[in-house]
Structure formats: C-alpha cells, structure tokens
Amino acid sequence: MEHRDKYSVLLPTYNEKENLPIIIWLLVKAFTESGDDFEIIVIDDGSPDGTLDVAKQLQTIYGDEKIVLRPREKKLGLGTAYIHGIKHATGNFVVIMDADLSHHPKFIKEFIEKQKEKDYDLVSGTRYSGNGGVYGWDLKRKIISRGANYVTQVLLRPGASDLTGSFRLYKKEVLEKLVQSCKSKGYVFQMEMIIRARQFGFTIGEVPISFVDRVYGESKLGGNEIFQFAKGLLYLFATT
Amino acid sequence: MTKLVEWLGAAGLFVGVWAYLFISTPVGHSTDFARHFVLFLPFYALLAFAVISVSIIAWRVYTFNDCEEAAKELKQEIEDAKADLRKKGFKIE
Numbered sequence: 001m002e003h004r005d006k007y008s009v010l011l012p013t014y015n016e017k018e019n020l021p022i023i024i025w026l027l028v029k030a031f032t033e034s035g036d037d038f039e040i041i042v043i044d045d046g047s048p049d050g051t052l053d054v055a056k057q058l059q060t061i062y063g064d065e066k067i068v069l070r071p072r073e074k075k076l077g078l079g080t081a082y083i084h085g086i087k088h089a090t091g092n093f094v095v096i097m098d099a100d101l102s103h104h105p106k107f108i109k110e111f112i113e114k115q116k117e118k119d120y121d122l123v124s125g126t127r128y129s130g131n132g133g134v135y136g137w138d139l140k141r142k143i144i145s146r147g148a149n150y151v152t153q154v155l156l157r158p159g160a161s162d163l164t165g166s167f168r169l170y171k172k173e174v175l176e177k178l179v180q181s182c183k184s185k186g187y188v189f190q191m192e193m194i195i196r197a198r199q200f201g202f203t204i205g206e207v208p209i210s211f212v213d214r215v216y217g218e219s220k221l222g223g224n225e226i227f228q229f230a231k232g233l234l235y236l237f238a239t240t
Numbered sequence: 241m242t243k244l245v246e247w248l249g250a251a252g253l254f255v256g257v258w259a260y261l262f263i264s265t266p267v268g269h270s271t272d273f274a275r276h277f278v279l280f281l282p283f284y285a286l287l288a289f290a291v292i293s294v295s296i297i298a299w300r301v302y303t304f305n306d307c308e309e310a311a312k313e314l315k316q317e318i319e320d321a322k323a324d325l326r327k328k329g330f331k332i333e
Contacts, residue, residue, distance in 0.1 A: 058330070061329065101314060134307060239242060
C-alpha cells in the first residue's frame with residue numbers, strides 16, 4: 001500500500017478579503033501543476049471585513065476538501081492559530097505562510113523537493129541567502145533587517161540564515177512539538193521555532209525565496225516592534 | 241549550556257589571558273608601548289569587531305536582492321486570478 005504525502009497549508013487571516021482569493025488561486029495552481037496532494041486550512045480570526053464570507057465562496061468553487069475553514073472568534077495570535085490549524089490538518093506535512101501575497105506559492109514545490117533531498121524535518125524560506133530577496137523595502141528597512149539579522153546570528157548562531165521568516169514547510173509532528181514549546185510572540189515566535197528546532201536536533205533545510213512587500217508604508221516597523229524584538233532576542237540568548 | 245553562559249565563559253577566558261599578558265609585560269621605559277597596547281587590548285578588540293560588523297552589514301545591505309521580477313509577475317498573476325475566478329462564478333468587488 002502506497003503512502004502518499006499530503007501538504008496542509010495553514011493560512012491564518014485577518015482582514016484579507018482582497019488577497020485571499022488570489023492566494024488561494026495561486027496555491028491551487030501551484031499544487032495542480034506539481035501534482036502533490038494538498039488542502040488549504042483558512043484560520044480567520046473574526047475579520048470585520050468579511051474575509052470569512054470570501055473564504056466560503058472559494059470553498060464552493062474549489063470544494064470543501066481542498067478549502068477547509070476553521071475560523072475563530074477574534075484575533076488570538078499566530079501560535080494558537082497554528083495549533084488550531086494542525087488539529088484539523090489531514091496532511092503529513094504543514095506549510096505555513098502569509099496570506100497577504102508576500103509569499104508566493106510557486107516556492108512550495110522547491111520546499112518539497114528540498115525536504116525530500118535529506119528528509120529534512122523543516123524547510124525554511126530565506127530572503128537573505130542564495131538568490132533570495134525582497135521587493136518594496138527602502139534603505140532604512142533593509143538596514144534594520146540586515147542589522148537585526150546580524151546581531152541575531154552573532155548572539156544565537158542559529159544555523160539558519162533567515163530567522164524571522166514565516167514561509168516554511170514542516171513535518172506535521174515537528175510543527176506540533178515546536179509550537180507547544182514556544183512562548184514568544186510576533187517576529188520572535190518564528191525565531192524561537194528555529195532555535196528550539198535546533199535544540200531538539202531537528203534538521204533544517206533552506207530555500208531562497210522572494211518576499212514581495214506591498215504593505216510596507218502602511219504598516220510601520222516602529223520603535224515598539226524593535227523593542228519587542230530586542231527583548232525576545234535577549235530572552236532567547238539567556239535561555240537557549 | 242545557554243548562549244549567555246557560553247559568552248560569559250568566553251569573556252572569562254579573555255579576561256584571564258588579558259590579565260596574564262598584562263602581568264607578564266615587563267615594566268620599564270622602553271616597554272611602555274607594549275604595556276599600553278595590552279592595557280587597551282579589549283578596547284581595540286571591540287573596535288575591530290565594530291568595524292568588521294558594520295562592514296559586513298553594509299555589504300549585505302548593498303547586495304540585498306531586489307525582486308523586481310517577482311513584483312511584476314505577481315501583478316500580472318493578480319489580474320489572471322481575478323479573471324479566472326470571475327469565470328468560475330466568484331463575485332469580485
């Protein structure tokens with residue numbers, strides 16, 4: 001009996017009424033082309049803009065086996081969104097990504113291939129190595145990004161080039177274990193996932209990705225974010 | 241061992257070596273430069289580290305890939321997606 005791989009894509013959403021149809025269309029296209037079995041689990045945190053209704057429309061178009069809806073009442077954070085999503089995932093692999101079109105589904109095929117190379121426990125999309133990169137960042141943003149990444153590399157020596165990225169492929173049981181052991185929020189949460197993965201001895205592969213930022217300018221990388229990042233970094237420095 | 245403990249250990253080692261060097265540098269007129277250098281060794285080491293770090297960061301910012309193609313591609317795909325979804329009965333505003 002052949003055991004076939006299935007990929008569950010977790011898509012936490014908040015006010016993504018415009019982007020959700022596009023990202024789902026791109027996901028369906030990517031998986032149809034690669035031939036891999038998949039499902040998309042939309043975890044909407046009570047978006048006031050009607051994202052859930054859009055998701056329901058897409059479900060009638062693509063079927064409820066491909067588009068699974070697991071909404072929540074209100075904004076409850078990424079870590080719990082993953083936990084919630086994994087509970088309903090029927091795949092043996094989980095893809096996490098952003099729903100705002102900054103991550104392109106065409107890279108998932110490369111994640112899958114990379115994973116198969118050495119049976120990696122997780123594959124991380126990196127903006128910082130190979131021909132990875134970013135669109136839409138000005139000089140200031142690039143400096144902050146590279147500077148923060150450098151400090152993180154020096155202090156934590158994590159063995160991965162992009163720690164704050166959130167476009168990754170995990171074996172389901174690996175993601176389960178990691179999410180349970182991570183306490184941080186925001187950027188630091190993604191960092192902690194990689195650090196804990198190393199602690200547990202999980203293997204990490206990397207794939208260069210392009211990150212298309214269309215919201216930079218609306219959302220700001222403010223003093224508070226930087227402060228939270230520094231706090232989280234020190235926490236990881238002192239405890240791992 | 242946490243990273244903090246590692247760094248404290250490395251710092252302790254550095255202080256030990258530095259103290260030894262300082263003590264074993266002979267006192268006397270002609271060796272004032274050597275003594276001065278050893279005394280300020282941590283400062284010079286930090287300065288070197290700062291210069292190297294800034295250079296590395298500057299280089300990485302300079303060579304940060306700009307994904308122009310990806311942005312163009314995405315723009316086109318958004319149009320394709322909207323058209324195809326409309327055909328499939330999706331109500332796009």
